[in-house]
Amino acid sequence: MSLLRWTAVAGLTALLGVTAPGPSPPPPQPPPQLDDADVRRAVDRLDAVVQAAMKRTGAPGVAVAVVHDGKVLHLKGYGVRKAGEEPAVDADTVFQLASVSKPIASTVVSGAVGVEGWTKPVAPHVPDFRLKDPWVTSHVTVADLFAHRSGLPDHAGDLLEDLGYDREYILSHLRYEPLAPFRASYAYTNFGLTAAAQAVADEKGVPWEKLAADTLYKPAGMDSTSSRFEDYEKAANRAFGHVRNGDGPWRPEFVRDPDAQSPAGGVSSTARDMATWLRLQLADGKLDGKQIIDAEALERTHWPESVADPPPAPAGRTGFYGLGWNVGYDDQGRLRLSHTGAFEQGAHTNVTMLPGEQLGIVVLTNTAPVGVADAVALDFFDIAQTGEVSRDWIPLLDALYRQEEDAGRSKTDYAHPPSGAAPAKAADTYAGTYESDYYGRARVVAEDGALTLRLGPEPQTYRLTHYDGDTFSFRTAGENAVGLTGVTFAPDRKSFTVEYLDTEGLGTFTRTGATSR
Numbered sequence: 001m002s003l004l005r006w007t008a009v010a011g012l013t014a015l016l017g018v019t020a021p022g023p024s025p026p027p028p029q030p031p032p033q034l035d036d037a038d039v040r041r042a043v044d045r046l047d048a049v050v051q052a053a054m055k056r057t058g059a060p061g062v063a064v065a066v067v068h069d070g071k072v073l074h075l076k077g078y079g080v081r082k083a084g085e086e087p088a089v090d091a092d093t094v095f096q097l098a099s100v101s102k103p104i105a106s107t108v109v110s111g112a113v114g115v116e117g118w119t120k121p122v123a124p125h126v127p128d129f130r131l132k133d134p135w136v137t138s139h140v141t142v143a144d145l146f147a148h149r150s151g152l153p154d155h156a157g158d159l160l161e162d163l164g165y166d167r168e169y170i171l172s173h174l175r176y177e178p179l180a181p182f183r184a185s186y187a188y189t190n191f192g193l194t195a196a197a198q199a200v201a202d203e204k205g206v207p208w209e210k211l212a213a214d215t216l217y218k219p220a221g222m223d224s225t226s227s228r229f230e231d232y233e234k235a236a237n238r239a240f241g242h243v244r245n246g247d248g249p250w251r252p253e254f255v256r257d258p259d260a261q262s263p264a265g266g267v268s269s270t271a272r273d274m275a276t277w278l279r280l281q282l283a284d285g286k287l288d289g290k291q292i293i294d295a296e297a298l299e300r301t302h303w304p305e306s307v308a309d310p311p312p313a314p315a316g317r318t319g320f321y322g323l324g325w326n327v328g329y330d331d332q333g334r335l336r337l338s339h340t341g342a343f344e345q346g347a348h349t350n351v352t353m354l355p356g357e358q359l360g361i362v363v364l365t366n367t368a369p370v371g372v373a374d375a376v377a378l379d380f381f382d383i384a385q386t387g388e389v390s391r392d393w394i395p396l397l398d399a400l401y402r403q404e405e406d407a408g409r410s411k412t413d414y415a416h417p418p419s420g421a422a423p424a425k426a427a428d429t430y431a432g433t434y435e436s437d438y439y440g441r442a443r444v445v446a447e448d449g450a451l452t453l454r455l456g457p458e459p460q461t462y463r464l465t466h467y468d469g470d471t472f473s474f475r476t477a478g479e480n481a482v483g484l485t486g487v488t489f490a491p492d493r494k495s496f497t498v499e500y501l502d503t504e505g506l507g508t509f510t511r512t513g514a515t516s517r
Helices: 003-016 036-044 046-057 098-117 134-139 142-146 158-162 167-176 190-204 208-220 229-234 259-265 271-282 295-300 372-386 393-407
Strands: 061-068 071-079 306-309 319-321 326-329 335-343 347-354 359-365 432-436 440-447 450-455 460-468 471-475 484-489 495-498 508-511
Touching: 036 046, 036 061, 036 071, 036 372, 046 061, 046 071, 046 372, 046 393, 061 271, 061 372, 071 271, 098 142, 098 190, 098 208, 098 259, 098 271, 098 295, 098 335, 098 347, 142 190, 158 167, 158 190, 158 259, 167 190, 167 259, 190 208, 190 259, 208 259, 208 271, 271 347, 271 359, 335 372, 347 372, 359 372, 372 393
Parallel strands: none
Antiparallel strands: 061 071, 061 359, 306 319, 319 326, 326 335, 335 347, 347 359, 432 440, 432 508, 440 450, 450 460, 460 471, 471 484, 484 495, 495 508
């Protein structure tokens, strides 16, 4: 089947919400177009590419690995693990991978359950896992959730994690999320994928973190790789996450604990271990002649499953999502597999492979996303293909990250109340205990005429600042912080709605108890 026709069929299948009797493999790959000299040219320029990106952005630390034809051609660290301190990044520095954890998770699933495991329903294996539609609950498979086609909204569950809820709570509350059409829509969900991975682990009777270690990390000799945050945190040679305000200096301000979504974003690893994983990926699951991961199951993760990015024009190229991978085809018709990882609290990573060329790169950085990890990978493949960088990638990529960051911000300027703002009622009239089926208990506390809002299981405390009438604001926190957000009480003060928690209509809390002072 031609690539064009295959793409059209995949798009139509997604549009109609049906699945074929069995997924068809993509078209055969064209012969390799890069020789050793092309790859060596790109490798020889990597130092300059990385150093230029670091100088331009101020990124403190980077590590890079390149694999070609089963050999590690480049393995190197740059800069420092923590801004203002001397210890250098090297090939064995442990970085948080963020969403590059997803293709690692799909590797684990392939090794644990093989091809048949991808089509198994999730619900029977995860206690209390349900989606809003009972039929979808009983039919959604491991592959559906890894391919982000379950119908769950974009990033469903992430805000619960920010509030401090654990994996068990979050997976049991996905039932409240509205659903788009099953297998006919694409929306990226960390906790949908986590539910699928948890189902595989539960079927095997072990925690996900142990399953990942026993299935992949230990057999492959990836000794510095872990799916547990505590292992990253106690690593002596670890990269600290950095953030900055505007164009200010990078600061190691936050420590991101992603254990709740470990399969989707909780892996930590080194450039050396990631080079090993790249070798395994490009060798159909083998390392040094030993089959670590089933080849057929691993190949299945590389097939397009969902239409993630419809073509912007008739001549445009469709972007797909596979099982934990972004799947696309370049101008030469070659399969390109990639994934980016990003923590706004201080991690940015990229893995990109051209399986037909037996070529892959991984780039790890210790900053919030500003384009460095992606740009280094794109520059590398540009130079390998043509000898030149095709465009200035960093400003383009940074603009995309800033656009995504700004999309969740309120259109209301809560920092500047209107000149004719109505006064608030007495503080104790708002005080009380409130409940949300999704977000759990909230308390509004009045003390010395001021109000605070307490959210989450800990709970987290936010000081409320009056804006206008019964509307207040507070500054959000966590990985998905969006600056100031609104809290609006109903006129009878029997409920209130938190603006940034209400994207899917779940952000209203209803009074259940007496006032709190």
